[in-house]
Amino acid sequence: MSxxxxxxxxxxxxxxxxxxxxxxxxxxxxxxxxxxxxPSGCGKTTILRLLAGFEPADGGEIxxxxxxxxxxxxxxxxxxxxxxxxxxxxHLTVFxxxxxxxxxxxxxxxxxxxxxxxxxxxxxxxxxVGRRPGQLSGGQQQRVAIARAVVNQPRVLLLxxxxxxxxxxxxxxxxxxxxxxxxRLGITFIFVTHDQEEALSMSDRVxxxxxGRIEQxxxxxxxxxxxxNLFVARFVGEINNLLGRIxxxxxxxxxxxxxxxxxxxxxxxxxxxxxxxxxLVRPEDVRIWREHEGSAEERAALFPAVVEAVVYKxxxxxxAIRLDSGDVLSTTQFFNEDDQAxxxxxxxEGERVFVDWVHDWETILPHEE
Amino acid sequence: MSPRNAAxxxxxxxxxxxxxxxxxxxxxxxxxxxKYSLEWRGVTWTWYRNLLDDPDLLQAALNSVLIAALSxxxxxxxxxxxxxxxxxxxxxxxxxxxxxxxxxxxxxxxxMGIALLILFASLxxxxxxxxxxxxxxxxxxxxxxxxxxxxISGFDRHLLEAARDLGATxxxxxxxxxxxxxxxxxxxxxxxxxxxxxxxxxxxFFVTGPTFExxxxxxxxxxxLGVTPEINALCTLMLGATLILILIAQLLLRxxx
Amino acid sequence: MRxxxxxxxxxxxxxGFWLTAFALLPNLLLVVxxxxxxxxxxxxxxxxxxxxxxxxxxxxxxxxxxxxxxLAAATTLLCLLLGYPFAYLLTxxxxxxxxxxxxxxxxxxxxxxxxxxxAMVILLQTNGWLNQLLLDLGWIAEPLELLYTESAVIAGMLxxxxxxxxxxxxxxxxxLDRRLIEAARDLGAGxxxxxRRIILPLTLxxxxxxxxxTFLPGLGMFYVADLLGGAxxxxxxxxxxxxxxxxxxxxxxxxxxxxxxxxxxxxLWAYYLSARRANRGALP
Numbered sequence: 001m002s003x004x005x006x007x008x009x010x011x012x013x014x015x016x017x018x019x020x021x022x023x024x025x026x027x028x029x030x031x032x033x034x035x036x037x038x039p040s041g042c043g044k045t046t047i048l049r050l051l052a053g054f055e056p057a058d059g060g061e062i063x064x065x066x067x068x069x070x071x072x073x074x075x076x077x078x079x080x081x082x083x084x085x086x087x088x089x090x091h092l093t094v095f096x097x098x099x100x101x102x103x104x105x106x107x108x109x110x111x112x113x114x115x116x117x118x119x120x121x122x123x124x125x126x127x128x129v130g131r132r133p134g135q136l137s138g139g140q141q142q143r144v145a146i147a148r149a150v151v152n153q154p155r156v157l158l159l160x161x162x163x164x165x166x167x168x169x170x171x172x173x174x175x176x177x178x179x180x181x182x183x184r185l186g187i188t189f190i191f192v193t194h195d196q197e198e199a200l201s202m203s204d205r206v207x208x209x210x211x212g213r214i215e216q217x218x219x220x221x222x223x224x225x226x227x228x229n230l231f232v233a234r235f236v237g238e239i240n241n242l243l244g245r246i247x248x249x250x251x252x253x254x255x256x257x258x259x260x261x262x263x264x265x266x267x268x269x270x271x272x273x274x275x276x277x278x279x280l281v282r283p284e285d286v287r288i289w290r291e292h293e294g295s296a297e298e299r300a301a302l303f304p305a306v307v308e309a310v311v312y313k314x315x316x317x318x319x320a321i322r323l324d325s326g327d328v329l330s331t332t333q334f335f336n337e338d339d340q341a342x343x344x345x346x347x348x349e350g351e352r353v354f355v356d357w358v359h360d361w362e363t364i365l366p367h368e369e
Numbered sequence: 370m371s372p373r374n375a376a377x378x379x380x381x382x383x384x385x386x387x388x389x390x391x392x393x394x395x396x397x398x399x400x401x402x403x404k405y406s407l408e409w410r411g412v413t414w415t416w417y418r419n420l421l422d423d424p425d426l427l428q429a430a431l432n433s434v435l436i437a438a439l440s441x442x443x444x445x446x447x448x449x450x451x452x453x454x455x456x457x458x459x460x461x462x463x464x465x466x467x468x469x470x471x472x473x474x475x476x477x478x479x480x481m482g483i484a485l486l487i488l489f490a491s492l493x494x495x496x497x498x499x500x501x502x503x504x505x506x507x508x509x510x511x512x513x514x515x516x517x518x519x520x521i522s523g524f525d526r527h528l529l530e531a532a533r534d535l536g537a538t539x540x541x542x543x544x545x546x547x548x549x550x551x552x553x554x555x556x557x558x559x560x561x562x563x564x565x566x567x568x569x570x571x572x573x574f575f576v577t578g579p580t581f582e583x584x585x586x587x588x589x590x591x592x593x594l595g596v597t598p599e600i601n602a603l604c605t606l607m608l609g610a611t612l613i614l615i616l617i618a619q620l621l622l623r624x625x626x
Numbered sequence: 627m628r629x630x631x632x633x634x635x636x637x638x639x640x641x642g643f644w645l646t647a648f649a650l651l652p653n654l655l656l657v658v659x660x661x662x663x664x665x666x667x668x669x670x671x672x673x674x675x676x677x678x679x680x681x682x683x684x685x686x687x688x689x690x691x692x693x694x695x696x697l698a699a700a701t702t703l704l705c706l707l708l709g710y711p712f713a714y715l716l717t718x719x720x721x722x723x724x725x726x727x728x729x730x731x732x733x734x735x736x737x738x739x740x741x742x743x744x745a746m747v748i749l750l751q752t753n754g755w756l757n758q759l760l761l762d763l764g765w766i767a768e769p770l771e772l773l774y775t776e777s778a779v780i781a782g783m784l785x786x787x788x789x790x791x792x793x794x795x796x797x798x799x800x801x802l803d804r805r806l807i808e809a810a811r812d813l814g815a816g817x818x819x820x821x822r823r824i825i826l827p828l829t830l831x832x833x834x835x836x837x838x839x840t841f842l843p844g845l846g847m848f849y850v851a852d853l854l855g856g857a858x859x860x861x862x863x864x865x866x867x868x869x870x871x872x873x874x875x876x877x878x879x880x881x882x883x884x885x886x887x888x889x890x891x892x893x894l895w896a897y898y899l900s901a902r903r904a905n906r907g908a909l910p
Contacts (some may be wrong), residue, residue, distance in 0.1 A: 002387060052530075053532055053533075054530050073533070073538075074533040074534050075533045075537055075538055079534075081530075081531070081534045083527045083531060085525055085527060087525050087527035087528050088531075089528065089532075090550065093548055101535035104537045148535065149534075149535075152535065152536065235526055237622055
């Protein structure tokens with residue numbers, strides 16, 4: 001099936017009896033920006049290394065452009081890597097570093113010069129041709145690493161946490177630049193990171209990985225708004241987890257008992273009466289009412305709680321709220337100039353409040369620990 | 370200077386003095402214009418000139434240089450390859466290989482000399498140039514491996530991979546990336562091997578034959594007969610040559626900032 | 627299914643071949659030879675025997691062995707006593723001097739020990755430099771018979787081997803974390819305690835390495851014994867050499883060599899143990 005530029009079928013890999021990848025199956029579309037997201041040790045870098053050809057898979061197939069990569073060494077694959085440590089050749093100038101790939105393929109003279117300079121202009125390093133890597137800043141080295149990979153016009157570019165060594169501001173800027181570069185070149189990017197904000201902001205699709213398996217594969221929105229299991233819900237962004245039990249089942253709607261309240265919610269999953277479920281709510285979807293707000297009967301429908309901690313973050317105020325039933329919820333409240341009531345985010349520790357969330361913005365999953 | 374520091378400095382000076390005194394005496398007396406006495410009689414180059422007039426000595430010197438250069442070159446080639454392979458790859462028997470290299474470096478010269486002699490005898494190889502060369506290459510290899518390995522361990526692990534990723538075969542990657550970066554260590558390894566080879570006595574003692582004389586053994590046989598100014602001069606020259614080579618090697622191995 | 631990797635095969639093949647042919651094989655042959663009988667025309671006769679090892683324990687040869695062990699041990703001990711404070715003081719020198727000071731130790735390390743032993747002869751001769759000096763100073767009336775004594779041999783070996791002790795000691799003392807000593811002092815320990823319980827255990831690998839590098843060569847250095855000890859000095863090194871060259875009793879010489887090798891193995895094992903102990907106790 002050559003509509004996929006990359007295909008992994010049941011790929012597994014183990015290092016000394018320790019399984020790093022377990023039956024991973026993945027299809028990548030040509031021209032997309034795909035991110036492999038997960039904690040350290042989840043296997044995301046291993047996938048990159050298998051694709052690049054630095055190591056063979058123990059089981060399964062790896063196809064690039066429809067071609068089985070099993071017998072192909074790294075130097076013959078149309079895949080290039082941007083390493084986390086950049087791996088620039090210290091004894092060569094910026095020009096020579098970028099020219100390395102074309103030179104090996106036999107490109108010489110004016111054609112070589114043109115190819116290299118074009119790429120350097122793309123990463124805005126045309127003035128640094130004569131410098132050595134040791135004379136460049138971290139951000140500049142990173143661009144050389146990208147240029148050196150991209151000049152070869154690979155089908156796929158593999159990026160192994162390339163931005164992790166940069167400071168915050170530079171990182172944000174490079175995220176934007178990389179995205180624009182990818183759009184311009186049209187090359188498929190496979191990007192590895194453990195930073196979920198990075199993954200969400202840059203990718204067309206994200207594969208969330210854990211312990212050698214893909215937990216969920218979808219667009220950033222799908223990953224964030226509709227996590228398919230507890231790991232994804234917890235790993236990507238913050239989540240509040242409330243235990244519930246199905247009281248009445250009328251799929252797709254269910255009456256769910258959460259603590260001492262029964263709420264009617266929707267879910268694509270099929271549950272039976274008596275099933276236990278996790279009701280997952282994002283902090284920004286939590287709503288808080290003060291003691292004096294609303295009528296008594298309105299308040300009766302809410303969860304009573306106490307404010308435990310207040311964290312001012314500049315654009316938001318984060319609160320840790322303990323429900324009377326014992327659960328602690330984390331919430332994020334945004335300043336909103338249009339709503340006078342919400343302007344007053346002057347919560348104090350120990351204050352009594354009433355809590356609910358925007359119904360149907362939550363996710364309901366079968367119960368897991 | 371506090372008494373403590375004075376005592377420390379004194380001790381250091383004492384030991385340094387001990388290390389260098391005999392050598393300095395040797396050098397000084399190679400210029401002494403007296404054949405049998407050690408009373409100072411003035412500076413002369415006679416003894417050095419006499420050396421040049423001795424054809425056997427010159428031949429032995431030439432032989433030593435030849436063996437040293439050849440064995441250093443071959444040992445550097447094999448040793449550098451070995452260091453790269455040890456750094457880069459896992460392979461069957463790797464611990465055994467590492468162990469062998471270590472043991473080779475630690476083996477007392479006399480045991481190595483004897484063992485090689487037995488090997489050559491059992492192969493009925495005549496003792497001379499070739500056996501000497503093989504022996505020298507063998508004991509030089511571990512030093513090259515250690516020198517190159519310690520430099521290569523400082524590299525970014527991914528340099529070779531990056532080169533292959535960009536389209537180079539392993540050979541090309543080693544040639545264009547690893548070797549240029551290792552050049553200082555390789556050169557230092559060559560110089561150290563050359564020095565070891567020039568100065569070797571005990572291994573050479575057992576594996577060379579009358580057809581191929583080398584300098585250290587010549588010095589040894591001369592020295593057994595007694596002290597003469599010619600030997601002093603010869604030894605001074607050897608010391609000088611070694612000193613220069615070691616200085617260059619140390620300069621090459623200095624970390625570049 | 628595995629890809630062939632030509633470079634890896636070449637590199638590993640070359641070194642593997644060379645070491646097998648010229649390191650492993652000769653030593654195997656050495657062991658084999660030590661178990662054979664001496665031959666008539668040939669160097670060995672292909673008859674298995676343990677006689678060679680038995681002869682090693684003959685009082686005559688045992689004496690030689692013990693003498694050598696004693697001389698080598700004395701030299702090693704002296705090297706240690708002189709070299710340890712020296713190496714320690716080196717590490718306390720200002721950083722900008724250390725490369726130079728270290729170089730001054732490395733130079734004797736690399737120069738021919740034969741040449742340096744010869745220099746020792748000049749020093750110790752009856753009409754040598756040391757005697758001249760003492761006579762001139764009036765400290766003695768007649769020249770001392772310094773050469774051809776056991777002390778001369780020890781002095782010669784000490785001179786040849788001292789750098790081999792200093793360098794490993796320096797390497798391990800330099801890595802010593804000063805803060806450990808400060809912490810101990812902070813807890814009230816005296817210098818002797820600090821040395822005994824902190825410095826010594828942590829520098830043990832260096833000590834063992836230094837002893838390895840001095841003791842083993844000390845057993846084999848026949849030219850030192852020749853030049854400084856004359857005909858009277860018969861050490862293991864000389865014994866082995868004689869067996870191979872004059873007496874033509876190769877198997878016996880081989881047996882003595884194997885003994886040396888076993889000793890080396892034993893010392894290497896001690897080194898390995900000491901390094902492991904030091905690592906286990908080390909801070910992460």
